[in-house]
Amino acid sequence: MRNPLALVAVFVVLSEVQAGSPEVPFHFFARSAERIVEGRVLALEPRWQGELIVTDVVVLPEKNLHGAGFAPITLTIPGGSLGTTTLHVSKAPDFAVGQDVLLFLRANQWCPVLGWERGKLTIENGRVRELGGLPLAEVEKDILAALGR
Amino acid sequence: MKSHIPTSLLVCTTIALFLLAAVPFEEAAAYGTTGSKFASSSTTFRINPNFVDASAGSASTQVDAIRAAADEWRTTGQGNFAYTYGGETSVATIAADGVNTVYYSHTDGNGPLAVCYWWSLGGITTNFDIVFFDRMPGWDFIWARTPTASQFDMQGVACHELGHALGLDHSAVSGATMYATVSAGSMATRSVHTDDCAGMQFLYGNAGPLTPTIAQVGSNHAFLDGGTSVTLTGSGFPSTGVSVKFNGSSATNVAWVTPSQITCIVPSSGVAGAVNVTASVGAQTGTLAQGFTYDNCRFANALQQGSWNWVQCRAPGDAGKPFLAMLSFTGGIIPVASIGAPSDPRIIGLGYDDILSTVVLYGSQLPQWLNNPLGLLDASANTTFGFWLPPSPSLAGLTARVGFLTGDAGAPSGIQTVSGIISAGL
Numbered sequence: 001m002r003n004p005l006a007l008v009a010v011f012v013v014l015s016e017v018q019a020g021s022p023e024v025p026f027h028f029f030a031r032s033a034e035r036i037v038e039g040r041v042l043a044l045e046p047r048w049q050g051e052l053i054v055t056d057v058v059v060l061p062e063k064n065l066h067g068a069g070f071a072p073i074t075l076t077i078p079g080g081s082l083g084t085t086t087l088h089v090s091k092a093p094d095f096a097v098g099q100d101v102l103l104f105l106r107a108n109q110w111c112p113v114l115g116w117e118r119g120k121l122t123i124e125n126g127r128v129r130e131l132g133g134l135p136l137a138e139v140e141k142d143i144l145a146a147l148g149r
Numbered sequence: 150m151k152s153h154i155p156t157s158l159l160v161c162t163t164i165a166l167f168l169l170a171a172v173p174f175e176e177a178a179a180y181g182t183t184g185s186k187f188a189s190s191s192t193t194f195r196i197n198p199n200f201v202d203a204s205a206g207s208a209s210t211q212v213d214a215i216r217a218a219a220d221e222w223r224t225t226g227q228g229n230f231a232y233t234y235g236g237e238t239s240v241a242t243i244a245a246d247g248v249n250t251v252y253y254s255h256t257d258g259n260g261p262l263a264v265c266y267w268w269s270l271g272g273i274t275t276n277f278d279i280v281f282f283d284r285m286p287g288w289d290f291i292w293a294r295t296p297t298a299s300q301f302d303m304q305g306v307a308c309h310e311l312g313h314a315l316g317l318d319h320s321a322v323s324g325a326t327m328y329a330t331v332s333a334g335s336m337a338t339r340s341v342h343t344d345d346c347a348g349m350q351f352l353y354g355n356a357g358p359l360t361p362t363i364a365q366v367g368s369n370h371a372f373l374d375g376g377t378s379v380t381l382t383g384s385g386f387p388s389t390g391v392s393v394k395f396n397g398s399s400a401t402n403v404a405w406v407t408p409s410q411i412t413c414i415v416p417s418s419g420v421a422g423a424v425n426v427t428a429s430v431g432a433q434t435g436t437l438a439q440g441f442t443y444d445n446c447r448f449a450n451a452l453q454q455g456s457w458n459w460v461q462c463r464a465p466g467d468a469g470k471p472f473l474a475m476l477s478f479t480g481g482i483i484p485v486a487s488i489g490a491p492s493d494p495r496i497i498g499l500g501y502d503d504i505l506s507t508v509v510l511y512g513s514q515l516p517q518w519l520n521n522p523l524g525l526l527d528a529s530a531n532t533t534f535g536f537w538l539p540p541s542p543s544l545a546g547l548t549a550r551v552g553f554l555t556g557d558a559g560a561p562s563g564i565q566t567v568s569g570i571i572s573a574g575l
């Protein structure tokens with residue numbers, strides 16, 4: 001039997017609007033993503049995009065919960081540092097090379113991570129850090145359940 | 150068409166928030182900082198009041214909301230930094246252009262309600278822009294000056310994003326403005342929390358409270374009993390710690406609206422006439438001299454024809470002494486006496502845009518005093534008397550004034566007038 005706290009905790013993290021963001025139920029969040037993928041961050045490449053700094057985050061997919069494909073994904077995230085200049089962006093997800101992540105994604109967005117920082121979960125030793133260390137397997141089951149699978 | 154939050158969502162959210170305390174990582178910590186801040190003690194920002202939701206109000210309403218959010222950081226945060234409003238702008242882009250802009254984007258933000266972008270050079274913030282979004286997948290955000298349960302608070306969210314521009318990261322304190330999330334309908338993030346204040350003062354030092362000023366007291370008259378709610382407009386009102394006094398007596402229910410507006414309940418007074426009003430924050434006090442007037446008399450009901458209309462008066466110090474009450478009517482800027490000849494039945498009182506006229510009786514439908522208008526104050530210096538207004542001819546829209554003269558004959562203590570607009574009879 002699944003841990004009932006798992007769904008509650010996932011929901012808690014994703015259900016409120018960041019301030020801002022709005023309160024969004026977990027299943028709604030999962031269903032709104034075009035792709036839900038687990039993977040490892042391979043590289044971070046900040047660059048200028050016009051007057052702005054963005055960071056290309058390369059993620060190697062290891063498991064698809066929604067969507068398909070295992071080719072590296074490049075996510076262009078607003079913000080980053082070049083030299084002594086930094087563009088800070090509130091709500092932008094932080095990535096680190098070598099980090100294992102679970103991502104809710106939508107294509108063709110200014111920030112492709114749905115919910116920005118709330119749509120990026122960090123996996124550490126088979127557990128999800130932002131969900132109080134809940135087992136990843138429990139989180140995956142809840143996501144699949146939200147997707148009707 | 151704007152969508153609304155599904156009931157199931159609200160129920161689930163309530164359950165989730167109820168269970169939040171059981172999740173250890175959500176326990177309170179303290180403010181965080183982002184590693185950059187302004188080098189000076191102020192910066193200028195502009196507002197593009199381009200929100201489209203009707204509930205967001207007019208351009209000036211939107212500007213007021215965002216400005217209140219900015220003022221809150223200096224007023225209540227009390228750090229040595231202040232946002233200075235630089236006027237409206239039509240800019241609606243993110244750019245390191247040296248212009249700090251707050252604007253709305255009619256776009257899908259893919260999650261957040263609003264985002265702050267700020268540039269820093271070697272840890273010094275050089276520019277910021279804040280963008281509010283219209284929607285996320287499946288949810289259109291409705292922005293409001295005063296949000297209902299399904300709307301979002303422009304002022305509160307602006308206050309949060311302006312905190313980021315200051316250099317504050319999200320706080321783990323759930324009541325803080327810099328807490329990461331906000332619920333629809335909540336206005337809690339409008340007023341900064343002690344945790345936010347600590348963060349701001351860590352970054353910029355403690356400048357202490359501003360000296361409050363009072364420019365105006367709305368509805369600046371009240372009967373001696375007080376008890377009426379009034380709005381004070383001015384500046385430097387923090388969201389906590391303001392006390393208000395009328396002639397040295399403390400007002401009650403002091404409530405913060407914005408850094409430039411508070412409300413309170415007027416205390417009673419033992420004397421009539423104009424009094425000073427003060428607002429204090431710690432040792433800082435601002436005074437509006439003669440800014441409020443206590444009246445000896447008040448109408449106890451909305452004036453209406455075909456009814457008895459009651460007047461309550463009190464003349465402290467004149468207990469048991471005689472009083473004389475008089476009644477006259479004027480209509481707008483034109484005194485009734487100018488409308489027609491003295492035989493005009495509307496002319497009940499004579500005199501020219503003034504009170505203290507003689508009551509003229511006519512026909513069978515006469516203004517009548519319930520009590521003899523010439524009477525005695527009781528042992529507490531009170532009296533209540535009434536006058537009956539005939540249902541016709543129409544007096545609707547005219548101003549009725551009661552003059553109240555008290556004291557010993559030949560040495561009256563003073564004259565009080567009180568006026569009200571007459572509505573049509575039933």
